[in-house]
Amino acid sequence: MTEQQVRKVVVAGGGTAGWCAAAAIARQLGALVEVVLVESDAIGTVGVGEATIPTIRTFHQFLGIDEREFMRATQATFKLGIAFENWAREGDRYIHSFGEVGRSTWMGGFQHFWLHGREEGIAGPLGDYCFELQAAERGRFATGDGATLNYAYHLDATAYGRFLRTIGESSGVRRIEGRIRRVERDSESGLITALALESGERVAGDLFIDCTGFRSLLIEDALQTGFDDWSHWLPTDRALAVQTQPTGPALPYTRAIAHAGGWRWRIPLQERIGNGLVYSSAHMEDSAAHDLLLGAIDAEPTSDPRLIAYRTGQRRKAWNANCVALGLSSGFVEPLESTSIHLIMIGVTRLLQLFPFAGVTPALRDRFNDLARRELEAVRDFIILHYHLTERTDSSFWEHCRTMDIPDTLASRIELFREGAQAYQASDELFRVDSWLQVMLGQRLDPQGYHHMGQIMPRERLRDVLDGLRADIAAAVDAMPAHEEFLRGYCGDRIA
Numbered sequence: 399m400t401e402q403q404v405r406k407v408v409v410a411g412g413g414t415a416g417w418c419a420a421a422a423i424a425r426q427l428g429a430l431v432e433v434v435l436v437e438s439d440a441i442g443t444v445g446v447g448e449a450t451i452p453t454i455r456t457f458h459q460f461l462g463i464d465e466r467e468f469m470r471a472t473q474a475t476f477k478l479g480i481a482f483e484n485w486a487r488e489g490d491r492y493i494h495s496f497g498e499v500g501r502s503t504w505m506g507g508f509q510h511f512w513l514h515g516r517e518e519g520i521a522g523p524l525g526d527y528c529f530e531l532q533a534a535e536r537g538r539f540a541t542g543d544g545a546t547l548n549y550a551y552h553l554d555a556t557a558y559g560r561f562l563r564t565i566g567e568s569s570g571v572r573r574i575e576g577r578i579r580r581v582e583r584d585s586e587s588g589l590i591t592a593l594a595l596e597s598g599e600r601v602a603g604d605l606f607i608d609c610t611g612f613r614s615l616l617i618e619d620a621l622q623t624g625f626d627d628w629s630h631w632l633p634t635d636r637a638l639a640v641q642t643q644p645t646g647p648a649l650p651y652t653r654a655i656a657h658a659g660g661w662r663w664r665i666p667l668q669e670r671i672g673n674g675l676v677y678s679s680a681h682m683e684d685s686a687a688h689d690l691l692l693g694a695i696d697a698e699p700t701s702d703p704r705l706i707a708y709r710t711g712q713r714r715k716a717w718n719a720n721c722v723a724l725g726l727s728s729g730f731v732e733p734l735e736s737t738s739i740h741l742i743m744i745g746v747t748r749l750l751q752l753f754p755f756a757g758v759t760p761a762l763r764d765r766f767n768d769l770a771r772r773e774l775e776a777v778r779d780f781i782i783l784h785y786h787l788t789e790r791t792d793s794s795f796w797e798h799c800r801t802m803d804i805p806d807t808l809a810s811r812i813e814l815f816r817e818g819a820q821a822y823q824a825s826d827e828l829f830r831v832d833s834w835l836q837v838m839l840g841q842r843l844d845p846q847g848y849h850h851m852g853q854i855m856p857r858e859r860l861r862d863v864l865d866g867l868r869a870d871i872a873a874a875v876d877a878m879p880a881h882e883e884f885l886r887g888y889c890g891d892r893i894a
Contacts, residue, residue: 404754405431408603409571410578410593410616412437414555415725415742416609417562422746424569425461427753433570436593436601438577448665448672449477449652449736450550452496453828457743461565469889471561472553473668475648476541476881478534480735482840484656487789492840493651494735496548497530499832500867506849509819509835511860513845514852520861524839526868528832532875534651539881541888550736552652552665552672574601578610581620589720589758590616605754608723612730617713617723624714625729631782631804632710633795634660634732638687639674639704642697647882654734655694658793659687661734662694668889670700676732681795708732710778716770717763722749728770731778740828741777745770769826776827779808780834787812787841812843819845 409420416435424433458468468474479495500508508527515521525531530547533539541547567573576595584591592602608616617623629635648666655662657675659682665672675691682690684705691703712729716722724745731737748769752762786804790796804812811834814820821834852860878884 402604403756404604404758406603407431407433407605407607408593408601409433409435409607409609411435411609411611411727412563412573413559413609413611413725414562414739415611415727416607417559417566418739418742419607419609419724419746419749420571421461421562421566421569422457422743422750424566424571426750428570430755432572433566434572434574434601434603435566436574436576436578436595438575440577448555448667449480449552449663449733450739451736451828452548452550453740453743454550457747460747463565466889468561469551469668472551472557473670474551474553474889475666475668475885476539476650477550477552477652478530478539478547478650480652480654481534482654482656482784482837484790485654485661485784485788486840486842488792490840490842492836493525493531493534494833494836494840495525495528495531495534495651496550497528497832498548499524499531499835500527502831503851505851507819507821507831507835509821509839509845510849511852511855512864513819513848514850515860515864518857518860520857521864522868524836527864527871528836529871529874531836532871533878534649536875537647537649537881538875538878539650539884540878541884549650552667554667555739574599578615581616583620587719588621590620604720605758606721607749608721608727609725611726612708614713614723614727616721617715617718617727621718621721623718623723625709626711626714627709628711628731628778629709631778631802632732632785633678633680633798634676635708635710636679636684636687637674637676637706637708637733638691639672639706640691640695640699641701642671642673642695642699644669644671645697647880648885650881652736656790657690658682659795662691663733668885671695671697673699674733675703676734678795681793681798712771712774715763715767716745717766720758722766729774731774731781734781734784735777735829737777737828741774744773744828772826773828775805775807776824776829779805779811780829780837782808783812783834783837784841787838787843789842812838815845816843817846819848 420435483491502508579596580594582592590606653664660677662675677687716728785799821831
């Protein structure tokens with residue numbers, strides 16, 4: 399145990415990760431610890447991730463954030479899921495929604511009833527039995543009293559960082575402007591003692607949070623923590639991002655459209671569209687990716703495409719010595735399922751739960767690192783699933799993804815579903831059974847069998863149940879306004 403108690407937390411770096419951490423610690427522990435954040439206006443943020451998952455709403459409640467205020471400040475729209483196009487085959491399309499699919503029982507999931515109904519010729523497409531998926535398909539949305547949709551947001555990540563800064567500073571976070579020149583460490587313990595800035599100022603602290611992005615100035619440059627590279631499973635390593643003006647109503651879902659060397663995104667905000675192209679530099683030249691992106695967008699870009707290079711993988715320790723890495727400094731699993739902001743928030747939450755008031759101990763660090771590692775590896779497996787379960791043979795990229803070795807943890811999960819439609823969510827995993835179900839079926843993994851509990855119900859009774867579910871969902875969607883219409887009323891005159 400370190401002799402010095404943790405009374406001062408220094409956050410290195412701003413943006414979403416830095417201000418998320420600083421605001422949460424100040425709001426929850428401000429009476430017990432001092433929080434200082436060091437950032438430089440001269441250093442830009444990556445700011446590409448403009449899509450989130452529903453866990454962000456819980457974190458906002460935790461911080462006491464007003465939804466309308468947040469949405470106005472960040473040009474946010476609502477998100478019910480992701481539409482995947484051209485993934486298993488060119489021309490395919492499915493939606494991974496945030497909703498519950500059908501109704502499950504203690505014995506097994508809804509997919510077993512549905513598979514039996516499909517075999518009997520009485521079941522419609524799986525998506526007919528998901529409220530969020532049907533609302534997304536029809537471009538409808540509503541929230542408030544009586545609304546039951548499970549949703550997330552599309553947002554302007556740069557504006558979101560500014561929004562979190564106002565919360566952090568109003569909660570007592572002290573911001574210091576400056577670039578980090580050197581990380582000072584104790585010669586005996588190896589612990590970080592201070593950040594030396596280019597201005598000559600020295601910012602001392604007890605616990606340091608590395609939010610310096612891919613640069614990883616503390617966790618890697620100073621502490622030499624090490625990095626586990628996952629590029630053999632997730633070969634994309636480049637992203638181009640560009641904004642355009644909107645060309646139609648904002649739809650309540652993200653589009654992820656596969657191409658010969660990766661995929662591209664389309665994310666609707668209130669006043670613009672976020673477009674991007676993710677690709678593998680081993681399978682596509684930068685110039686070809688640039689031309690592909692500009693040829694695919696349907697409006698004039700507001701700036702030149704910005705190139706972001708990255709490497710998929712994770713730090714060997716998210717908490718090393720007295721430094722905790724959050725966001726891109728801790729690792730990256732590419733933006734396909736919009737997990738980056740969630741991983742920041744769950745990391746902050748985990749730190750608050752394990753906060754080292756009496757000093758940093760190996761037991762605390764080991765617990766934090768074990769939880770962070772297992773969660774990120776589960777996210778990794780879910781992302782790999784999209785690439786590996788493909789029938790595409792039109793490029794060297796997809797040939798690699800289709801034939802590559804995959805982690806044993808994912809291989810066993812795929813085989814379990816292939817054999818008998820069994821899907822599960824472990825206690826430390828982010829993605830629910832419904833998510834695994836929608837993606838595995840969407841990627842054309844058709845089970846060879848299923849649990850026979852569906853046969854216990856008489857055929858006519860099963861048909862009535864399936865028809866009733868589908869009719870109830872259709873009626874509920876019919877009663878909702880269009881997403882764009884709801885946004886106008888909810889966010890006021892920010893919607894054009």
